[in-house]
Amino acid sequence: MKRQSISFTAPNDEWLKSQIDSNEYSSKSELVNDLIRQARKQQRQIDWLRVKLEKAEKSGFTNESKAQILAASKSLLNG
Structure with missing residues (x-):
């Protein structure tokens, strides 16, 4: 995996930390990759x-x- 260094605003960093603290994700990297x-x-x-439009x-x-x-729409939404 490629490593990157990124900066977050204070509110975004707090939100990331809260997601990790709630055990939704194990790390900021996992969360950012999911986003x-x-x-x-x-x-x-x-x-x-x-394209359809x-x-x-x-x-x-x-x-x-x-x-x-x-x-077709449902199929696309479900990936």
Whole structure:
């Protein structure tokens, strides 16, 4: 694993410490890595929605049913 040195504002550092103190995470590194994973997943979801919206705007219509769109959305959210 690559090591990095980062600085946190006091409120963010306190929040990180509280997450570790509550045994949610064993270290700041674990927590920061989890937050990055969540942000990356969220970005993939946003990108997917953007593509779908752009396609819909260009075509005006979709051949997918509501159920198919919902299933695809749920599948993406569940990673």
